[in-house]
Amino acid sequence: MSARGEGRVVSRFGATLLVRLPDGTVRRATARRKLQHVVCGDHVRWGETPGGLVVSAILPRRNQLVRSYFRGQPRIIAANIDQVVVVTAHRPAPDWFVVDKLLVASELLPADALLLHHKIDLPAPAGLNGMLAVYRGIGYPVPDTTTAEPATLDALRVALRGHTSILIGQSGVGKSSLTNLLVPDANARTAGLSAKAELGQHTTSVTWLYELPDGGELIDSPGIRDFTPPPMPAERYQHGFREFAPLLGQCRFHNCLHRREPGCAVRAAVEAGTIHPQRYAHYLRLLEEAGDGPGH
Ligand SMILES: Nc1nc2c(ncn2[C@@H]2O[C@H](COP(=O)(O)OP(=O)(O)O)[C@@H](O)[C@H]2O)c(=O)[nH]1
Ligand SMILES: [Mg+2]
Ligand SMILES: [Zn+2]
Known part of the structure; x- marks a missing residue:
């Protein structure tokens, strides 16, 4: 047999x-x-x-992180993810719309999300600390890390323990450097396996799952320039913005999409300053790019 x-x-x-x-x-x-x-x-x-x-x-997938569609087919980055670690860094400076699209995708997977604040040894770009405070305020953990000081990774190690997590973010933010600190010999193991399996030299441009020494798994993904969540009905996007959650159901219209509808609780919160205007602007932009914006 x-x-x-x-x-x-x-x-x-x-x-x-x-x-x-x-x-x-x-x-x-x-x-x-x-x-x-x-x-x-x-x-x-x-x-x-x-x-x-x-x-x-x-075997049946619990979830799948989908980047975009190519000729109608989803491009699946990875499957069975518990936690998405969106990596932001002092260099290259974050594109906050991309960050928000990744957080929306994480919320809708559903999976937990962390916003990593990496390369803190470098000077911070203007406005970055203010935006990170906004994300902390809406409940995302934002660990501060630098490879220059490995002890800064301790909080991240604890958050990763026992879960399947994926590192995702722009090229050059430090995902692979972090992986190498979190997974001893990640580089050597990848090189050894690819040589043995005759895979060639392309190991830095593929998604790769590693076992963490304290339990759990870490997926290192290639850098992304942009990220488009998969197509979905317009009313799904609001659930990707966790600070909207306490307000949903309080708008005048039960099917409110929080654009220009009268009596909108989300808009009222933006005007009152309890929802950050950039987060709300990104919500509207997502709706618009999905073909359901104010012009449609
Ligand atoms: N100054 C500084 N540079 C870092 C840090 N982490 C990574 N880098 C550098 O950033 C560059 C890109 O790192 P890499 O891990 O390849 O990024 P990836 O594309 O996200 O996988 C490399 O030159 C790293 O040495 C950090 O904490 N501080
Ligand atoms: Mg990399
Ligand atoms: Zn509304």
Whole structure:
């Protein structure tokens, strides 16, 4: 009888998958023909064949982080995520619209979200500390970190323990540097595995799942320039802004989208200064870009 079992997808390179088996070994595998797209973080079923390990099924996904659609197909970054760590840094300075779109995607997964404030050894760009205070105020943990002082990563380590978390953010914010501190030998292990599986030199441009030493998993993703949440009905976006939650249901119209409707509790909160105008502007912009803005 040939061996079979379950495992978790560490990474994929075109048609080649790397799968971590329950005993901790990572094996090269291919997907059974006609299987839907397998992604990093998938739990899969596999079987041993004369040609090697073949993934025969994807176990049901708890969630999937989708970047955008290409020719109508979702681009899934990773699956089965408990926590999204949106990495912001002093350099490159954050694009707050991208940050908000990532937070919206996290809320709707649903998953917990953290906003990492990284490279604090460098001078802070204008306005950054004020914006981070806004995010702290609406309930996002915002740990301050720098690779120059590894002890600053302690709070992050505690937050990551026991969960599957993904680091996501612009190129150059420090995701891979952080991964290397959080996962001892991450670099060497990745290089060793890719050499053994003959994957070539492309390991920095793929999404990769690592086991954390204290339990849990960390996914390092390639940098993104922009991020578009998957298409969804207009009334879903409001649930991506957690500071709107206590107000939902208090607008005059039950189907209020908080644009120009009279008696809108969200707009009133923006005018009263309890919702930050930039967060609200990004909500409107998301609706508009999704094709349901004020002009439609
Ligand atoms: N000054 C400073 N530089 C950092 C820090 N963390 C990472 N870097 C540098 O930022 C650059 C990009 O880091 P990298 O981890 O490749 O970013 P990624 O694209 O998000 O994976 C590299 O030159 C790192 O050495 C930090 O805390 N402080
Ligand atoms: Mg990187
Ligand atoms: Zn409203």
